[in-house]
Amino acid sequence: MFGWGRQRSAPPERTSPATGGRVGIEATLLKYIFRRIILLIPILFGVTIIVFGIMFLTPGDAAILMLGENAPQAELEALRERLGLNEPAYVQYGIWLGRVVQLDFGRSIRSGRPVTREVMARLPATIELALLATLLSIAIGVPLGVLSATRPNSAVDHVATVAAFGGLAMPVFWQGLVLILVFAVALGWLPPSGRLGGWQYYILPVITLGTSAIAAITRMTRATMLETLSQDYVRTARSKGVHPRSMIYRHALRNAMIPIVTVIGLQFGQLLSGAVITETIFSWPGIGRLAVDSIRSKDFPTVQGVVMVFALLYALVNLFTDVLYAYLDPRLKTRYS
Amino acid sequence: MRRVLLLIAVAAFALGGAHAFTLTVAATSDAVSLSPHDTNDQPSARVMRQIYDTLIVQNEELELEPGLAESWTQIDDLTWEFAIRSGVVFHNGDPLTAADVVFTLNSLRDPAVAAPGAFILGFVDTVEAVDELTVRVTTGTPFAPILSHLAHTATSILSEQVVTDAGEDYGTEVVVGTGPFKFVEWEIASQIILERNDDWWGGDVLPERVIFRPITEGTVRAIELEAGAVDIAFELNTSPRDAMRAIENPNLIVTQQPTLSTAYVGFNFQKEPFDDVRVRQAINHAVDVEPMIDAILEGFGSVATSPISDMVFGAHTDLEPYDYDPERARQLLAEAGYPDGFSTSLWTNDNPIRIQIAEIMQAQLGEVGIDVDVQVLEWSTYLADTAAGAHDMFILGWVTVTGDADYGLYALFHSSNFGSAGNRTFWSNPRVDELLDLGRTEADPDLRVEYYLEVQEIIAEEAPWVFLYLTLEVNGTQPNVSGFVPHPAGHHRLYNVSKN
Numbered sequence: 071m072f073g074w075g076r077q078r079s080a081p082p083e084r085t086s087p088a089t090g091g092r093v094g095i096e097a098t099l100l101k102y103i104f105r106r107i108i109l110l111i112p113i114l115f116g117v118t119i120i121v122f123g124i125m126f127l128t129p130g131d132a133a134i135l136m137l138g139e140n141a142p143q144a145e146l147e148a149l150r151e152r153l154g155l156n157e158p159a160y161v162q163y164g165i166w167l168g169r170v171v172q173l174d175f176g177r178s179i180r181s182g183r184p185v186t187r188e189v190m191a192r193l194p195a196t197i198e199l200a201l202l203a204t205l206l207s208i209a210i211g212v213p214l215g216v217l218s219a220t221r222p223n224s225a226v227d228h229v230a231t232v233a234a235f236g237g238l239a240m241p242v243f244w245q246g247l248v249l250i251l252v253f254a255v256a257l258g259w260l261p262p263s264g265r266l267g268g269w270q271y272y273i274l275p276v277i278t279l280g281t282s283a284i285a286a287i288t289r290m291t292r293a294t295m296l297e298t299l300s301q302d303y304v305r306t307a308r309s310k311g312v313h314p315r316s317m318i319y320r321h322a323l324r325n326a327m328i329p330i331v332t333v334i335g336l337q338f339g340q341l342l343s344g345a346v347i348t349e350t351i352f353s354w355p356g357i358g359r360l361a362v363d364s365i366r367s368k369d370f371p372t373v374q375g376v377v378m379v380f381a382l383l384y385a386l387v388n389l390f391t392d393v394l395y396a397y398l399d400p401r402l403k404t405r406y407s
Numbered sequence: 408m409r410r411v412l413l414l415i416a417v418a419a420f421a422l423g424g425a426h427a428f429t430l431t432v433a434a435t436s437d438a439v440s441l442s443p444h445d446t447n448d449q450p451s452a453r454v455m456r457q458i459y460d461t462l463i464v465q466n467e468e469l470e471l472e473p474g475l476a477e478s479w480t481q482i483d484d485l486t487w488e489f490a491i492r493s494g495v496v497f498h499n500g501d502p503l504t505a506a507d508v509v510f511t512l513n514s515l516r517d518p519a520v521a522a523p524g525a526f527i528l529g530f531v532d533t534v535e536a537v538d539e540l541t542v543r544v545t546t547g548t549p550f551a552p553i554l555s556h557l558a559h560t561a562t563s564i565l566s567e568q569v570v571t572d573a574g575e576d577y578g579t580e581v582v583v584g585t586g587p588f589k590f591v592e593w594e595i596a597s598q599i600i601l602e603r604n605d606d607w608w609g610g611d612v613l614p615e616r617v618i619f620r621p622i623t624e625g626t627v628r629a630i631e632l633e634a635g636a637v638d639i640a641f642e643l644n645t646s647p648r649d650a651m652r653a654i655e656n657p658n659l660i661v662t663q664q665p666t667l668s669t670a671y672v673g674f675n676f677q678k679e680p681f682d683d684v685r686v687r688q689a690i691n692h693a694v695d696v697e698p699m700i701d702a703i704l705e706g707f708g709s710v711a712t713s714p715i716s717d718m719v720f721g722a723h724t725d726l727e728p729y730d731y732d733p734e735r736a737r738q739l740l741a742e743a744g745y746p747d748g749f750s751t752s753l754w755t756n757d758n759p760i761r762i763q764i765a766e767i768m769q770a771q772l773g774e775v776g777i778d779v780d781v782q783v784l785e786w787s788t789y790l791a792d793t794a795a796g797a798h799d800m801f802i803l804g805w806v807t808v809t810g811d812a813d814y815g816l817y818a819l820f821h822s823s824n825f826g827s828a829g830n831r832t833f834w835s836n837p838r839v840d841e842l843l844d845l846g847r848t849e850a851d852p853d854l855r856v857e858y859y860l861e862v863q864e865i866i867a868e869e870a871p872w873v874f875l876y877l878t879l880e881v882n883g884t885q886p887n888v889s890g891f892v893p894h895p896a897g898h899h900r901l902y903n904v905s906k907n
Binding site: 128129130131134135136137138139140141142143144145146148149151152153177180181182183187188191192247250251254255258261262263264265266350351352353355356359360366367368 | 439440442445446447518519520521523525526529575578579594595596597598620621622623624626627630631633634636785786787788789790791792794803804805818824826827828829
């Protein structure tokens with residue numbers, strides 16, 4: 071039964087519903103997307119409350135950090151007064167929320183810049199890096215996984231497996247520094263760090279950030295492809311004399327794609343928010359550093375801004391992945407109504 | 408001598424004809440703000456030093472020279488007058504007047520502004536303009552170190568008009584000073600670009616452009632220098648191994664510069680057994696600082712024998728350190744009633760060098776029977792909890808930025824500064840309080856030195872601290888860079904740096 075379903079869904083043109091039905095399904099899909107976007111509001115609200123709570127439960131505040139080791143009591147009080155830190159936590163949160171509803175995210179306590187400016191100045195650098203790293207990991211991970219799965223236990227498979235585990239196990243800071251030492255210092259081909267324009271600046275950070283994702287995607291592709299290749303419909307296709315390449319890429323890979331897309335989506339989310347170490351090593355002006363710096367300096371308007379952007383991006387990537395499922399497996403479309 | 412060499416270099420340069428060059432500097436972190444009233448952190452001060460001027464300039468030898476104040480006179484114990492240099496213009500073309508100076512200093516100490524550097528002017532009573540180019544400052548009590556305080560980057564002179572017009576955008580979008588370089592552009596977390604101010608009152612400015620690139624990892628700053636991507640790299644000593652490699656590299660010039668910064672372990676006098684001088688002295692005898700400097704700092708430091716660096720005015724350079732003598736330590740502990748030692752804790756913030764220091768100290772104190780639990784705290788918690796007196800022992804550092812003993816001793820040892828203001832040991836000694844007050848108000852420099860020497864002798868004897876080490880700052884430049892003279896306070900001036 072299951073095999074039959076899979077087989078039916080394999081060639082997309084044959085499973086496409088009639089034109090009228092397609093419009094209906096597209097409409098329900100749109101409605102689904104809209105509902106998910108509306109759902110984001112309570113999610114973001116919840117996230118900000120949790121973040122605010124955590125920041126206020128930990129001792130110390132932004133004023134003490136700005137004044138450092140030499141902070142006479144009167145000056146601490148004056149600074150707290152100016153920053154509004156003397157109000158009870160719920161009042162501070164209320165004031166902040168009241169502004170956010172009017173799309174005013176306030177100013178950074180530390181730098182005095184508008185939070186939107188702080189975030190928007192760094193967001194492009196992070197998205198570029200995460201996007202390129204994801205593309206790189208797909209471009210290498212998927213073919214490598216397929217190659218391994220179609221030749222299980224061959225030399226290629228063993229090499230790919232070892233490389234993948236190596237990629238997962240390698241600490242990012244170590245890998246980044248080794249890459250810099252080899253390509254920037256010893257060979258002098260690429261700049262060591264920074265994002266000062268030019269494609270040369272992207273290569274090392276993208277490889278560093280993408281390595282673990284390549285490994286994860288390779289492993290997942292191999293596992294699901296192995297499972298799919300053992301399905302009845304693949305054997306049927308093979309026995310009908312379908313060209314092996316067409317069989318692998320059109321029939322098997324398409325059906326194996328759902329778990330792979332899930333991993334890619336998760337990896338992309340992780341690359342967006344987890345790039346702090348890569349950003350630090352390569353002096354990359356991304357949002358990960360901003361997150362760490364603002365948490366360390368208890369700059370709560372900036373922390374809230376960064377966390378909301380992370381939550382939003384995560385939710386959008388999840389939504390995108392879910393919608394992609396519908397295109398990969400038309401049976402799922404009917405469930406969105 | 409260095410000055411003469413510099414002059415020769417500059418003259419040779421002028422004869423050879425100016426050539427335009429950009430100086431790229433690897434900084435330790437991005438600036439927080441370029442408004443001296445919004446922040447008091449070192450990476451920001453390093454950029455501000457190039458953009459702004461102060462009334463008084465403290466040169467690399469820590470001598471005080473005229474800055475925007477051409478001259479000054481002390482009218483009486485409490486009153487000073489500063490003659491503002493005429494013909495100075497801000498980067499936007501407006502002339503500098505006494506009103507700008509009055510605005511700047513009053514804004515810095517205004518509780519509503521709540522500037523992190525306000526304490527620098529804590530001694531000031533009033534600031535007013537006498538005429539277009541004369542400013543009068545009065546102090547509540549006589550304040551001897553006034554001139555070195557007016558050389559601090561926090562007191563950089565701003566344009567009243569520009570600051571008022573820019574409002575909250577001042578310091579990030581709008582930055583205007585009178586200094587050797589003009590602010591051009593700030594790509595957040597990526598680079599700050601400055602360009603030469605051809606109208607600078609101080610003379611020729613050699614670099615056409617200066618670019619500050621924030622590179623937080625010491626290892627990467629060293630690599631950028633090795634790869635030739637930056638001309639100057641600051642503070643390689645934060646990653647001692649990389650600093651060593653840079654020093655061994657024949658293609659780089661690496662300088663080691665004594666600083667005004669000192670590291671110490673403080674005891675909490677509000678807790679037993681640290682209220683007993685024998686226990687504090689025992690710990691001083693049980694700690695050996697040399698191996699810490701060798702193993703952790705790769706030698707980039709020297710053993711401290713006083714709470715302030717040797718370069719500071721009023722520093723006691725003849726104090727004998729406590730010799731490393733575990734036997735004597737055990738004996739002192741036994742006399743204090745702890746023949747088998749005791750259990751305690753040592754706090755540090757999450758700074759890798761301090762954590763390693765704490766671990767070595769834990770092992771050394773274990774030798775004399777003191778069981779130390781090392782606790783690593785996040786910085787804001789650390790500051791708050793040590794200010795509240797929740798600790799037993801703690802590791803901290805201090806930079807005597809003004810180069811005057813008052814700055815390095817008053818906040819840390821006067822009993823009026825318990826807690827967050829700086830005295831986190833809660834040590835109180837009436838004679839020390841008296842001497843510190845005298846040192847602050849006495850005009851005669853020789854008498855001041857006498858007071859400070861006595862204070863340091865009492866501190867060494869009473870041992871509220873374990874003196875750890877004085878930090879060496881390691882900076883590197885490319886071989887074609889000349890004229891870079893590091894400043895002991897860390898904000899190095901770049902207008903005189905040239906590049907072939």
